Amino acid sequence: MPEKSSVDIRKSARLSVAPMMDWTDRNCRFLHRLLSSESLLYTEMVTAPALVRGGALHLLDYSPEEHPVALQLGGSDPRELAQAARMGAEAGYDEINLNCGCPSDRVQSGTFGAVLMREPARVAECVAAMREVVNVEVTVKCRIGVDEQEPQDVLPAFLEQIKAAGCDRVTIHARKAWLQGLSPKENRDIPPLDYELVHQMKAEFPDLHISINGGITTLAQAQEHLDAGLDGVMIGRAAYHQPTDILAEADPLIFGTGQIADPIDVVQKMLPYVEAHLADGGRMHQITRHMLGLFAGRPGARGWRRMLSDGAVRENAGPEVILQALDSIASNARVEQVV
Structure with missing residues (x-):
């Protein structure tokens, strides 16, 4: 057991x-x-x-x-x-x-x-x-x-x-x-x-x-x-x-334990899991569909959802789809800091 x-x-x-x-x-x-x-x-x-x-x-x-x-x-x-x-x-x-x-x-x-x-x-x-x-x-x-x-x-x-x-x-x-x-x-x-x-x-x-x-x-x-x-x-x-x-x-x-999780860190921690899933014959969208709401209410959320939704269904889609979407989130965060 x-x-x-x-x-x-x-x-x-x-x-x-x-x-x-x-x-x-x-x-x-x-x-x-x-x-x-x-x-x-x-x-x-x-x-x-x-x-x-x-x-x-x-x-x-x-x-x-x-x-x-x-x-x-x-x-x-x-x-x-x-x-x-x-x-x-x-x-x-x-x-x-x-x-x-x-x-x-x-x-x-x-x-x-x-x-x-x-x-x-x-x-x-x-x-x-x-x-x-x-x-x-x-x-x-x-x-x-x-x-x-x-x-x-x-x-x-x-x-x-x-x-x-x-x-x-x-x-x-x-x-x-x-x-x-x-x-x-x-x-x-x-x-x-x-x-x-x-x-x-x-x-x-x-x-x-x-x-x-x-x-x-x-x-x-x-x-x-x-x-x-x-x-x-x-x-x-x-x-x-x-x-x-x-x-x-x-x-x-x-x-009353631990700290508030950073969604950007969470996305990065998902990458090895995504790679293992793909290596086992899985598809990107089987994972990314659950990640669409990670940045809900935050700058760049709409772009994040769009990039994941569009990119994950493409043939041979891989972790780069997530990384590109994450870059857009980071860019929005930098713009917000400047403003």
């Missing part, structure tokens, strides 16, 4: 980057780790059937530098999830997380994701089955409810059952999910946020490690939730689109 990180996963969970399909792949996570040494990173959701029945073990690939890193699983069959969880633990992941929050039609058709908010007993059975076969924490990411459910009633009952099954950490997206009538994108924005309910759950379940997710776009907002008593904050789209704003300052501001 690969050596597992000795990091304190609960400390790392003070700030985490949400699992996001098509975004938080291993290339994205490597970049995010360079920005923050402490924050907890999550894989995209990996379905248990893909691992157990499909043998898609490549979905478990990651770089050792990514620790602490959690594997998010999708599924609803306890035995299958237990097998997938064992595979994840054997691959060295620091945590196994069960998705009970994704509202997409494709996920619903597999009877997992947010639809599982209707079946807390099944979720508890899945948690217990996974807990039995792995020696890392098994956690759950959920919504406050779905469709016509009354969150004030269903969320406490849901938490009670998964806690009894051995889940000690949960991340709550503070919105309902509407399984019919709203797209996954609309489900991230339209249902109103209910932060107060999540804080209420912490008061009712003081022994449960609770992280909050949904609509949080700055570290200042994250710190407010931590100061109010929550154990962790999970940030999604803001961490992806403005990774420097969120992750570069996370270590000193949220964890």
